[in-house]
Amino acid sequence: MNAHPDFDVIVFDILGTMVDEPGGIRRGIRSLLPDLDDDGTEALVRTWYGHVEEQQREINGGRRPYADSTLVDLEAAARVAAEAGVDDEDAVRSLAGAGQRLDPWPDSVPALARLASLLPVVGLSNASRAALTRVNAHAGLRWHLVCSAEDVRGYKPDPEVYRLAIAATGRAPDRLLMVATHAWDLRGAQAVGMRTAYVERPVGDPPRAADAFDLTAASLDHLATLLGAG
Structure with missing residues (x-):
């Protein structure tokens, strides 16, 4: 697995970002x-x-x-x-x-594989552990690690949910890149010091004029290219 100068781990929202x-x-x-x-x-x-x-x-x-x-x-x-x-x-x-039989976006599975060859990929979701098992199996999403908000008995944007990924990966918050199509989710990640990447999807919560995310991509494939994934 290759190193990246800016990030050690890529953390993904799942509902909406990876699946429809x-x-x-x-x-x-x-x-x-x-x-x-x-x-x-x-x-x-x-x-x-x-x-x-x-x-x-x-x-x-x-x-x-x-x-x-x-x-x-x-x-x-x-x-x-x-x-x-x-x-x-x-x-x-x-x-x-x-709500658990959700199809992946066309680029989700191949782009996730590209990014997983570059850095560890982590799913971070408000979905329960049981729901995530079904969602990921139906969509064919393969992660190095999946974290459920169930573990802190709360929901994003509660800071404790993002800290799950920070603690699980053992990296400083600013070495984690949070990827989402929901601007509110990225603001929550920023609040605990994570870096952020907004990915456009037909659904989601677009950025406001005042938002300043580290990366903005037209698709997950585009994000993989921006990050230099093969």
């Missing part, structure tokens, strides 16, 4: 409600994300006891089903599972 999470949820909703139009489907996707984001804030704020992503996704699926007028526990469980 909204697309998987969208497919699950369409399977549940095949006659629903696009506007109705997107409204239910927003319901799902609204629940997840709300509950993660409640947990990080200490207003709710910790619940892992598998449980929160099940709640989100139940909320979507209720809004759609579906009362079927099996259907809700199937819909919740759609």
